Amino acid sequence: MSSRKEFRDLAAPEEAHAAIASLSLAGDAETVPLDEARGRVLAERLDADLDVPGFDRASMDGYAVRAKDTFGADEADPVTLDLAGAVHAGAEPDVTVESGTCAEISTGAVMPPGADAVVMVERTDEKGDDEILIRKAVAPGDHVMVAGADIAAGARALGPGTRITPREIGLLSALGVDEVRVRGTPTVGIVSTGDELVRPGDELDSSRGQIYDVNSYTIAAGVEEAGGEAKLYPHAGDDYDEMERILLDAAEECDLVLSSGSTSASAVDVIYRVIEDKGELLLHGVAVKPGKPMLVGSLGDSAYVGLPGYPVSALTIFRTFVAPAIRREAGLPEPRTATVTGKMATRERYEEGRMRLMPVGLLEDEDGETLVYPVDKGSGATTSLVEADGVVEVGADTSYLSEGEDVTVQLFSPDVRLPSLLGVGEDDPALSRLLDRVDNPRYLPLGSREGLRRLRDGLPDVAVVAGPADRDVESVDLGGWTREWGLVVPADNPADVEGLADLVDRDLRFVNRDTNSGLRTSLANALADLADERGVERHSLVDAIDGFDLTVKAHESPARKVLGGSADVGLGLRATATRLGLGFVPLGTQDVAVRANPARVDKAGVQAVSAALDAVSDVVGDLDGFESR
């Protein structure tokens, strides 16, 4: 391990921006058909090369006349003109308007020879078959759009760098343009490193430590969102020759190469050596957290940036340093939606000395203000990706942010929307269905106890609490249901488990839920009752259960351990046992209550939860052991 690189002399974040800006990521300009041009950026100025309209054109339905023939005409004293014919849009006039005559004309039709004005139909009357009464005098040019009046040939139509939106499509159509020269999209190659990575959709071998590749797909989507074209390369392990071959291929074919995916220092070392040997390394390590091991350099004619390995870190560094450079080259400035401002919901302290990119979640409070709270589950968690909405840049010399302080949040995507609801609490299958009826909710299944704790601190809109609450928190009960809980065992209960006593007295491998879970609280209470009954201390029963401290994350997890054969008994719900085809030994029924932050009961998201709870029997539906209350 002595070959590992140390990240001394970290570059300042501004140096990283400058280093990336110094590289060329530009794609070649290209020609695209009009119907694929939306969202692209004009590569060069486009001047009109024809007049629009290309002819003198009636701008009203009515009669084409010689203006001087209408002199003096009014309602009281109309002029009579002979009807010489008609001109329709899309047809060449086959009539000439001589003095004393007129021709019927439709909006958009070519002005017939001789005519110099149009009298609108509302100011005329038919008089027999071949005479028209004109009840208004017109001047030459009235209701006529002369050739080139809209756009004249030779005039500047659209400048270079123009973003093509529907209205530009309209102007280009008017000019008869069916293909346009647009800026190239930077091609961005993504090389993921790590022998353990498997493509989504492929088979995963967990015993070999395989995991699905997260970064490649996340970053590829980020590249496309920033206006680049992403190209995924095969996974590379930490073999130097293989890595060199893949990186050189990518550099040959792309304007920018990103490496990403591995959290393994040895793979990062190999990349470092390839870039140092075959390209140029501009900087190695940036004074930012996360993101310290970032690399910036070039390889062949391509720019190169090495992203950190953890998903949130990789997306954060991509969003902060790389996406702006891709947008710049693509000519797509960052949309205004890409940042929001809000108030810190909590006070946060920082160690000084390194810029920090803090992942945060967003929430609207009762006054419609945006609250910002840090999300920190350790940057290795993929779930942080969807629990955080963006990043707050905290300067290297900032030691704390106060509660209520205004901060700017760089959203992970301009399409990120504020959740309509923040809920925290028990993991429960009926709740999951309830959330399906709310538009864009966010729910953190951290357990009933944690839900109540956070509700007391005032951040979430609702807490979901299962079983007896050990804490009194001011809240509004929005409704709820009951659920039957107990011991999940293999199908047909081969060990004949009958109740809690079997867990204590027999040699059964048990899997528990964590202490924040309402299921765990009910189990603890049941054990306390059993201890009372037996006249022993509760801990003596607990100590007798093999696996009491073996806790897993979600409500189905213990049952899945049973299903997988690594446990004999799991704490869980009847509904889960039924769903997974397992046996079930009931221990009780517990309430699940949705409790709202009293200040937030009028929030739309809370109202939506409340409305869904009004029809709670629909929500609970066929979930075995669930009842509306």
Place this chain on the structure above:
Amino acid sequence: MSSRKEFRDLAAPEEAHAAIASLSLAGDAETVPLDEARGRVLAERLDADLDVPGFDRASMDGYAVRAKDTFGADEADPVTLDLAGAVHAGAEPDVTVESGTCAEISTGAVMPPGADAVVMVERTDEKGDDEILIRKAVAPGDHVMVAGADIAAGARALGPGTRITPREIGLLSALGVDEVRVRGTPTVGIVSTGDELVRPGDELDSSRGQIYDVNSYTIAAGVEEAGGEAKLYPHAGDDYDEMERILLDAAEECDLVLSSGSTSASAVDVIYRVIEDKGELLLHGVAVKPGKPMLVGSLGDSAYVGLPGYPVSALTIFRTFVAPAIRREAGLPEPRTATVTGKMATRERYEEGRMRLMPVGLLEDEDGETLVYPVDKGSGATTSLVEADGVVEVGADTSYLSEGEDVTVQLFSPDVRLPSLLGVGEDDPALSRLLDRVDNPRYLPLGSREGLRRLRDGLPDVAVVAGPADRDVESVDLGGWTREWGLVVPADNPADVEGLADLVDRDLRFVNRDTNSGLRTSLANALADLADERGVERHSLVDAIDGFDLTVKAHESPARKVLGGSADVGLGLRATATRLGLGFVPLGTQDVAVRANPARVDKAGVQAVSAALDAVSDVVGDLDGFESR
């Protein structure tokens, strides 16, 4: 013409919204591969069906140990463990950690049997080849991420209605999902009506009154921007049977049919009759300006909306009434960028009784505030499409908006950006090049005189003035150039035109510029000099020029009339004559000055103009008859 429909009993705008909302535009849900899922909306909830990670995983590089073996270890008193082997990411452990041993482990690797914690490499030392010094005590679980700790199988991962952005792609990848069920995109058929319409790229016959189809392409781009899929149908004229066939085809194949394109009342009548005969007409005519002739109904299983004919009107009605309905069905809420607020730059009066959708331009003033000004060139102009940024909804009972009043602008596209600069004034080829060097400028080539007038009223950032100014306006001269002007004649000057006197004295067909143009002012001054010389009144010379009042829109237009053979002489620039291969008779040289609004000299766009003018000789370049000054 008696069959024309009158729009009596106009519906209120809210009724139009309600009528459209009552129609079903929903497309069918579909399954798309992960790499095409960005921007789409999940059709159903997605629960995890595997644990992430799928195994107990080292979260640090270091040594896997039995925690109890490290008890009491610290820097002063390290513990020595035997190195039993190594485990790498992506490989199945082939080592078991017995008491007193450890195994080297990489971040992400599977914890070997026996081990329950990891000591990070920084707290260890190699001692010979097969022993490791452990300088820190660890507890069971330290630096280990247990199976399912990130996402547990059975847990709710993403809810229905979730917009898929890069971070959701990340979560889906982690779950190994390679295709997702997403909401269908509403398919929107666009039937353009009007015999005169030609597709961009096809040959145009102006003598038959043909024009390029603008609306179909503009609206198609708008449909796609709103999350729909646009399908263009062949142009239909005003033949009932053909129209019926096309509309029924479109209704069969699409969720929504829009008709658009014609300004001809007869074509609209035909559509009206088809919908009335074959479908259901919900409303006919809306109390909104523009957009009165809007139709809403259904045809077969498809919804139907008829848009007005003029491009800006069509886009305005589409944006106000139709795009929100498409977004709703596609599950894509309107982005926050789609509206901005600003202050009215002028006072505007309205006739009461009908809601008005006023096209407006936007501009940033010296204080960074957004100014909003009406753009009204007659809604038939295509150029209004790019001169307006969006629409202000003015209620039916509003009789005026005050200068400085706050208004909300619905942008024509969420991608519309505020121009960095608003310029008004002379049409000039060097100016066109100068603007190429400014990011996102807006320039209205309304002539020098109009530029000065507007600069005096304070709206634009700069005015561009050619020739002698007839008005004294406070401004800052940013620089400029000179240009040679005169008479453009056919190549080799076949009529031997020598100067202005020939125009007066000979029978030559002339084409002029409009009175706002600086060229026209210089011409008028030259004629005054000739009149003085001859001792006659100026108007007698003007009257003697055939075509003096025949004015065309842009600086090249007179020369193009000469090129096309419809005039013998045109007012113009030497540069234009050279470019088009025409002859030129010089009459003089005039200054072109870029003059800034004194309050706006520090605006970025004005600074960019100023910087470009510092290198004016680059801008003027090879333009014949142009000189920097």
